[in-house]
Amino acid sequence: MTGHVAVLGAGSWGSAFAKILADAGRDVTIWARRERVAEAIRTTRTNPEYLPGLRLPDRVDATSDAGEAISGAEVVVLAVPSQTLRTNLAGWTDFLAPDSTLVSLMKGIELSTTKRMSEVIVAAAGVAPDRVVVVSGPNLAPEIALEQPAATVVACTDVSRATLVQRSITTPYFRPYTNDDVIGCELGGAVKNVIALAYGMACAMGLGDNTRAMLITRGLAETARLGVALGADPLTFAGLAGMGDLVGTCSSPLSRNRTFGEHLGRGETLEQAQTATRQTAEGVKSCLAIRDLARAHAVEMPITEQVERVCHEGVDPRVAMAALMSRTTKPE
Structure with missing residues (x-):
């Protein structure tokens, strides 16, 4: 070039x-x-x-x-x-x-x-x-x-x-x-923003490493489920565009989405969090589209569903976490 x-x-x-x-x-x-x-x-x-x-x-x-x-x-x-x-x-x-x-x-x-x-x-x-x-x-x-x-x-x-x-x-x-694998790389990049919002909420609520590890692991699982339904290679989600991006975005205080989630986890409204962060948290808008995409392909994405409820339906993050934990148990 x-x-x-x-x-x-x-x-x-x-x-x-x-x-x-x-x-x-x-x-x-x-x-x-x-x-x-x-x-x-x-x-x-x-x-x-x-x-x-x-x-x-x-x-x-x-x-x-x-x-x-x-x-x-x-x-x-x-x-x-x-x-x-x-x-x-x-x-x-x-x-x-x-x-x-x-x-x-x-x-x-x-x-x-x-x-x-x-x-x-x-x-x-x-x-x-x-x-x-x-x-x-x-x-x-x-x-x-x-x-x-x-x-x-x-x-x-x-x-x-x-x-x-x-x-x-x-x-x-x-x-x-x-x-x-364009599909897998793009989905990994989009969904990790939504999971990072949930991770930030958990941090602000004072929840510990077990909860955080659960959100990353099960967040990756629902990302991969959607990816496979859309034709992605499941191995992509074990790489940099999947697990790598998810861990980086969830764990870093530099992450806009994690930081935005922390504001929501402290009880702030969407508008208050937006004012405080002053930057675009892509997951706030994408969670709506990703939820719709998952529903259209009959894919369960429970973390994404709860993030959407917190961001756009005014549900308390503690109520959303309780809903995640009360789902019917099943094999991993």
């Missing part, structure tokens, strides 16, 4: 991913929705709103003009909130090069359609599925920005395209693995 890369979205993960690309030798242009963010990146080499104190490499440029960022880009990285993807793509598609690779960093399920992000990209941008690459795994942006060792999964139905992206993001601190 020789052309420049566009990263559409100047949040913490989009900015950290731009740094990875630059450190791997690529020229990168970040698109920021707000001009003041783009100007800060251009003039100070920092993104003070999302990664304060981190100096971005000289290979990273920024603009608030999406057309300027995308034009001529060989790779276009999509790093916007999942529920805004379709609307954003409507204004971006005309700028895409005919065979550009579209890389999804998003971990969510679209509310109105229950589509995975790669499916939204295919439908909204009118591109073939083999042009879409999914990056998933334990991707806590602040740690990666500090060059702490991390690994990720690069998934695409076209393994050669996945390999090209893999080479473009390999650095001494960031190790990508390829995979052809």
